Amino acid sequence: MIPYGKQDINQQDIDAVVAVLQSDYLTQGPQVPAFEQTLIDHTDAEYAVACNSATSALHLACLALELGKGDWLWTTPITFVASANCGLYCGAKIDFVDIDPQTYNLCPKALEKKLILAKAENKLPKVVVPVHLCGQSCDMASIHALSLEYGFKIIEDAAHAIGGEYQDKPVGCGNYSDITIFSFHPVKIVTTAEGGAALTNQQVLADKMVLLRSHGITRDKALMKPVSGLDMDAQGNWYYQQLELGFNYRMTELQAALGVSQMQRLNQFVKDRQRLAHRYNKLLAEFPLILPMQLENANSAWHLYVIGLTVEDGLRSKSKLSQKALFQQLRELGIGVNLHYIPVHTQPYYQNMGFVVGDFPHAEYYYQQALSLPLFHGMTDAQQDEVVSALIQVLGA
Template sequence: MIPYGKQEITPQDIDAVVNVLQSDFLTQGPQVPLFEAAIKDATSASYALAVNSATSALHLACLALGVGHGDVVWTTPITFVASSNCALYCGAEIDFVDIDPETYNLSPSKLADKLAHAKNHGLPLPKVVIPVHLCGQPCEMEEIHRLSVEYGFAIIEDASHAIGGRYQDQPIGNCKYSDITVFSFHPVKIVTTAEGGAATTNNTKLADKMALLRSHGITRDAALMTEPAHGDWYYQQIALGYNYRMTEMQAALGVSQMTRLADFVAKRNALAARYDELLRDLPLILPKQIEASYSGRHLYVIRLKLDDITLTHSEVFTALREAGIGVNLHYIPVHLQPYYQDLGFRKGQFVESESYYTQAISIPLYHHMTESQQLQVVDSITKIIA
């Protein structure tokens, strides 16, 4: 089976982790700051905080921005559930903005329409909007940022798919058009730490807040304590925080992997360009890339032109799996999940997202994929649908 995504672990990566296992620190040692420095270098952000998952990073980002009861957060339906769950963790309400039919990212025009409608009808405006860089392609952040200035919401970029990509020739994660950017380092992502995530920001207060909440809300900083230290052992819990810390083993793996980030993304883009060429004559809608962007190419999603083929979406998906092609679907629209249906969301609310779901298939793409594997994928697709 050719998987839709796969990590590459080299002897360099293994040595980095083994060195930590033989060291004095398995947690809260030197590797986490080194990994954070590598993320800052890659993104040009002022601050980077490594955590145990992108979900944790999203939660911390919402908390740092003051999301809570009575607030509303908006995101896209075409994402993993963590992009919306993070608002619910904080006691806020969630709502969605439909996708652009060509990029599959949150639509700036639909966002503008929804904001205007909410303002004109006295409905709650979002405290935070979370655009998701689906498949690694950046959202149109300049326009989303312009709307944030007009309507007064904060922005968290969910760049879980996008480290190493660029927007307007600037690295994704530099937070030029956002308050906080979040990355994922799950095994199928561009860079892996087994499990892990990170948040970047240029705001000192947001960085300090996330750092505090990442580790139980505990501080040893005398300037933050309510009384003088009782001794060198002394610490205080000054907020209700969480244990969202990354281990030294994870960070060491990340440090090693980050040395190859540019190569990973370049190879993914080369493979995607080859897919564009090999699949262009089939009854498929291929991924469109916006101008002035360089995608991380975490995923390659095809959409079936169902009117031009004899099989259903499900039949094509199943046939590919049976042919040894480990396809997947990213994602089921969040508002169609039973939990969100119980919150009041209904089918038919976000038409473009639901249309995308009925046609989309993620085909294999990972940076060390071979030409023969790629040709096997293309040959299987061709035989099944052409």
């Protein structure tokens, strides 16, 4: 089976992890700060906070922006559920903005229309989470302009997009957002096995996320508060204080060491993915398929390569094959296609909140005709040719 994505681990990565196993620190040592510095160096962001998952990083980002009960978080329906769940963790209410039917990212025009209505109803969002689907940045300049007009904060969910660019700047630089989130799951561009990070240019947000990442505990005497009945001067270096209700969202030294090693190959990872994506574009140009559309001012990191079945008036054009049949037949031929994503608002948990099929038609249409083809660093031309040959066989192209 040719998988839709997988990690690329070399001997340097293995040696880096083994070195940590032989060191004095398996957690809370020097590797996490070193990994955070590689993210800062790559993105030009001021601060990076590494976490045990991107979901944890999203949660910390929401808390740092003081999202809470009675507030609204808006995101796109075409994403993994974590992009919305992070708001629920904070007690906020969730709503969605339909996608651009060409880029599949959150649509700025749909966002503006929704904001106009929300302002009239006094239901403006406190936080908007644009998701850089497949590795291509959203139109962040337009979204940021709306944030200035309507007063919401922005968390870029760039789980797919490390190594991507927008307006000739690296995704994560924070030019148009408050916080950016990366994921380092094994199928992502860079992996730490499990892991994530939050990047920001605002020290107050970084400090808040660092505090909450580790139980809300500090050993920084400058942050400590007087405790009634306790002689603070008598407290030694063992002393710490819990200032807030935090979490154990720390990344281990093992994960961070792997990340430091992987980041040395980020540019090559992205370059190889871009080559494979462009090769798909050429090989599939004459197929009865919709190929990924790329913005002129964005340079995708190509985490995913998503095709769409062409549809005219509700009927399949040229090919009568259904999405389900195409998926199953390609799997039977050893092609590990997948589908990213089921619209979040159609999930039973969100249906219980009142969302219904029909709420976000562009997102639902995308789901009915999308399919992710295999794309990963280390994929050979021969493997890619096998994917294309299987498509020819199944589609009859």
